[in-house]
Amino acid sequence: MKYTDLIAACQQEWQEYTEHEFVSQLADGTLDQTCYLHYLKQDFLFLKQYARAYALAIYKARTLSDMRQALPSVHALLEHEINHHITYCSEWGITEADLEKEPEDAGTVAYTRYVLDTGMAGDMLDLFAALAPCSIGYAQIGKRLLSNTDASKLADNPYASWIKLYGGEEFQQSVGQGTEQIDALLADVDINSRRGQQLIQVFATATRMEVAFWQQGLDILR
Amino acid sequence: MKYTDLIAACQQEWQEYTEHEFVSQLADGTLDQTCYLHYLKQDFLFLKQYARAYALAIYKARTLSDMRQALPSVHALLEHEINHHITYCSEWGITEADLEKEPEDAGTVAYTRYVLDTGMAGDMLDLFAALAPCSIGYAQIGKRLLSNTDASKLADNPYASWIKLYGGEEFQQSVGQGTEQIDALLADVDINSRRGQQLIQVFATATRMEVAFWQQGLDILR
Amino acid sequence: MKYTDLIAACQQEWQEYTEHEFVSQLADGTLDQTCYLHYLKQDFLFLKQYARAYALAIYKARTLSDMRQALPSVHALLEHEINHHITYCSEWGITEADLEKEPEDAGTVAYTRYVLDTGMAGDMLDLFAALAPCSIGYAQIGKRLLSNTDASKLADNPYASWIKLYGGEEFQQSVGQGTEQIDALLADVDINSRRGQQLIQVFATATRMEVAFWQQGLDILR
Amino acid sequence: MKYTDLIAACQQEWQEYTEHEFVSQLADGTLDQTCYLHYLKQDFLFLKQYARAYALAIYKARTLSDMRQALPSVHALLEHEINHHITYCSEWGITEADLEKEPEDAGTVAYTRYVLDTGMAGDMLDLFAALAPCSIGYAQIGKRLLSNTDASKLADNPYASWIKLYGGEEFQQSVGQGTEQIDALLADVDINSRRGQQLIQVFATATRMEVAFWQQGLDILR
Numbered sequence: 001m002k003y004t005d006l007i008a009a010c011q012q013e014w015q016e017y018t019e020h021e022f023v024s025q026l027a028d029g030t031l032d033q034t035c036y037l038h039y040l041k042q043d044f045l046f047l048k049q050y051a052r053a054y055a056l057a058i059y060k061a062r063t064l065s066d067m068r069q070a071l072p073s074v075h076a077l078l079e080h081e082i083n084h085h086i087t088y089c090s091e092w093g094i095t096e097a098d099l100e101k102e103p104e105d106a107g108t109v110a111y112t113r114y115v116l117d118t119g120m121a122g123d124m125l126d127l128f129a130a131l132a133p134c135s136i137g138y139a140q141i142g143k144r145l146l147s148n149t150d151a152s153k154l155a156d157n158p159y160a161s162w163i164k165l166y167g168g169e170e171f172q173q174s175v176g177q178g179t180e181q182i183d184a185l186l187a188d189v190d191i192n193s194r195r196g197q198q199l200i201q202v203f204a205t206a207t208r209m210e211v212a213f214w215q216q217g218l219d220i221l222r
Numbered sequence: 223m224k225y226t227d228l229i230a231a232c233q234q235e236w237q238e239y240t241e242h243e244f245v246s247q248l249a250d251g252t253l254d255q256t257c258y259l260h261y262l263k264q265d266f267l268f269l270k271q272y273a274r275a276y277a278l279a280i281y282k283a284r285t286l287s288d289m290r291q292a293l294p295s296v297h298a299l300l301e302h303e304i305n306h307h308i309t310y311c312s313e314w315g316i317t318e319a320d321l322e323k324e325p326e327d328a329g330t331v332a333y334t335r336y337v338l339d340t341g342m343a344g345d346m347l348d349l350f351a352a353l354a355p356c357s358i359g360y361a362q363i364g365k366r367l368l369s370n371t372d373a374s375k376l377a378d379n380p381y382a383s384w385i386k387l388y389g390g391e392e393f394q395q396s397v398g399q400g401t402e403q404i405d406a407l408l409a410d411v412d413i414n415s416r417r418g419q420q421l422i423q424v425f426a427t428a429t430r431m432e433v434a435f436w437q438q439g440l441d442i443l444r
Numbered sequence: 445m446k447y448t449d450l451i452a453a454c455q456q457e458w459q460e461y462t463e464h465e466f467v468s469q470l471a472d473g474t475l476d477q478t479c480y481l482h483y484l485k486q487d488f489l490f491l492k493q494y495a496r497a498y499a500l501a502i503y504k505a506r507t508l509s510d511m512r513q514a515l516p517s518v519h520a521l522l523e524h525e526i527n528h529h530i531t532y533c534s535e536w537g538i539t540e541a542d543l544e545k546e547p548e549d550a551g552t553v554a555y556t557r558y559v560l561d562t563g564m565a566g567d568m569l570d571l572f573a574a575l576a577p578c579s580i581g582y583a584q585i586g587k588r589l590l591s592n593t594d595a596s597k598l599a600d601n602p603y604a605s606w607i608k609l610y611g612g613e614e615f616q617q618s619v620g621q622g623t624e625q626i627d628a629l630l631a632d633v634d635i636n637s638r639r640g641q642q643l644i645q646v647f648a649t650a651t652r653m654e655v656a657f658w659q660q661g662l663d664i665l666r
Numbered sequence: 667m668k669y670t671d672l673i674a675a676c677q678q679e680w681q682e683y684t685e686h687e688f689v690s691q692l693a694d695g696t697l698d699q700t701c702y703l704h705y706l707k708q709d710f711l712f713l714k715q716y717a718r719a720y721a722l723a724i725y726k727a728r729t730l731s732d733m734r735q736a737l738p739s740v741h742a743l744l745e746h747e748i749n750h751h752i753t754y755c756s757e758w759g760i761t762e763a764d765l766e767k768e769p770e771d772a773g774t775v776a777y778t779r780y781v782l783d784t785g786m787a788g789d790m791l792d793l794f795a796a797l798a799p800c801s802i803g804y805a806q807i808g809k810r811l812l813s814n815t816d817a818s819k820l821a822d823n824p825y826a827s828w829i830k831l832y833g834g835e836e837f838q839q840s841v842g843q844g845t846e847q848i849d850a851l852l853a854d855v856d857i858n859s860r861r862g863q864q865l866i867q868v869f870a871t872a873t874r875m876e877v878a879f880w881q882q883g884l885d886i887l888r
Contacts (some may be wrong), residue, residue, distance in 0.1 A: 052343075058744075067714070074721075117339050551776070551876060557780050559778035
């Protein structure tokens, strides 16, 4: 099977995630800034756990080649992406101290710990099936918003930088490489086997946790 | 330090958890039945992960004595409590098939996977600090609702059985034994040490995830 | 594939394990008692880790049914088998205090931690593939020694009780049930797939660690 | 407590490790080349597991700072040290294909999986206590052999390169930094507390597994 089979097997959850109200409001610039700031702070906490998940992939690897494939993600997260995120947050008036003292919201905990526990209990393929909705979904959302002017606007949109980041060439290419790795791992798995069905279940649950992650950004206003 | 120090260190979160609106409505019988049924189904999914967490405690144990202390919980959950829960659910019209096909909601995932990941990444004391809000909180809620007729009513309350279960002697005693075990583990830890502060952080986060678990029961009506 | 395919794929290692010099000397009663006592003490330490491994299987399980299948092993080990072993050791003049203060020898560490780490890094099937040489090998050795009077003698053999235990009906039946469970897990796996080859590799390595476990019993005399 | 307390608490095991016969023969150049080649091949397999252990440290970390402290070790191992080892082995006539097909010997499994399992079951401090004998012991051995001409000879010694590597400035400095990190983690721990005693036990067991690792190099001749 391929990663596209995972998406095809949970169309409804995938749509709820990639076309979530938070995304629509971000796309047309109507998202309340309080929601966006909450999202940015939670995303910082998310990135820490994300780095732990790729470190877990190295621990789980059976071959040097697999270990080396996971290393650049850990390295990029800890040495670059988290710092970039801190810089980006500071442009929105959020200090590093604000980020450090922010408590993890339930949606953040739900997605990240689901990934980590599923990866630990299962094998490396379970881990990547749980990680996949994040990068693949962001790439799909970014591409749609950047290219489809019906779905988004870039002028006079305070969140245009978000759209350009995830819709941009660099992010799209990096996710493209990631999906090739996932497809290589999935190549041995028959979609109709017990293993195939387990992976669909993992991917669908992780996708629903991504929905909860968007939703918590809106719920801050409740 | 003692388990009461953990509670004292996060009074606000503890109150939000133990006096949550879901609990208040359950106490006076005004809780919408849809909410209660959702809670019951999620609680079934919770119990599976709870059994995994106590199995993790056996894996984590350094001594035979610690392994044997965790075993009765795994045994009780897998051999009795989950079956009792299935029976109880059937009295509310929920079949075992309903329970099995219920997707895990984000609050359920958040609390259970936080416990499992925190326990795996830390040591046995982290695991028990993350588990503690569940049993201790339920015991405190049950006791208050059963004894305080201002806070609850037992007559004409469809949820009286819940109050009697968690306020009852058997549950209270079992939690009492559990807190003795936690206090024995905590005895070595200075509340002001780095270790003490880590455990407070774990307990507080787990307590906030319990709040999310109650909240998802109300959110089903949104 | 079936468990017999795992054995067939590492005939040489399997023979070195099941026909090890330690076993031959135990079979004909010529084994130095110092070696046997060392083996008994290490086996006590082994059983603790073995209980952790079955607890790990509960943590790793995806279904209630799989959790319940692993529970009796944890229960039997912690509530009965370890105590029986302590009693048996006392008949050989080894006190419980002796057992508790015995340092784990390298062969004991090698086999048990290989099982635990392989099970943690992989999934439940990796765990059972690493556990399998122990029970299946002991059953095969016990059966051969009890039935084949060329290979062993039971009269005037101080180790006859060992042969009767592992060759006996109760142990044989219990291992028979275990191999059915392993075969159920293996049923989906093609022996020629990457997964099949990984499992063969795990089983073969675990078998070699069993050889090291026997060998350390003899090496005590060096 | 400090790392020197760990060594002081297991003087006998430490001496058996750092003054092992394998080391003495390597120091004076009398070590059979078969033994050295076996050691080199096992050391390659060791390095893979060592990288997994540092990846586990990132997974186990509670803070970004701790994650970043473990990253350089993973990076150095996967991007440099393993390749250097392959190059060094080729100078001794061992090809990369030889290294890949070499089965892990029991001493290699014992030490590496003890580290990984102890680190997983305990917390980050347990992991570092189990890792410590390796780097600290090699640094101590290297320093002694390079500086003490009674204990070693460098001229006409085929193993002089080994002594120069581990006795050299670069390795000594890197281990010096590592021991500072361990001391920072140990600073909170009272040597006489239950925690202090657990860490001593972990360090002593890991040291004994290092003895087994040296011994397997000599045992290849049996």
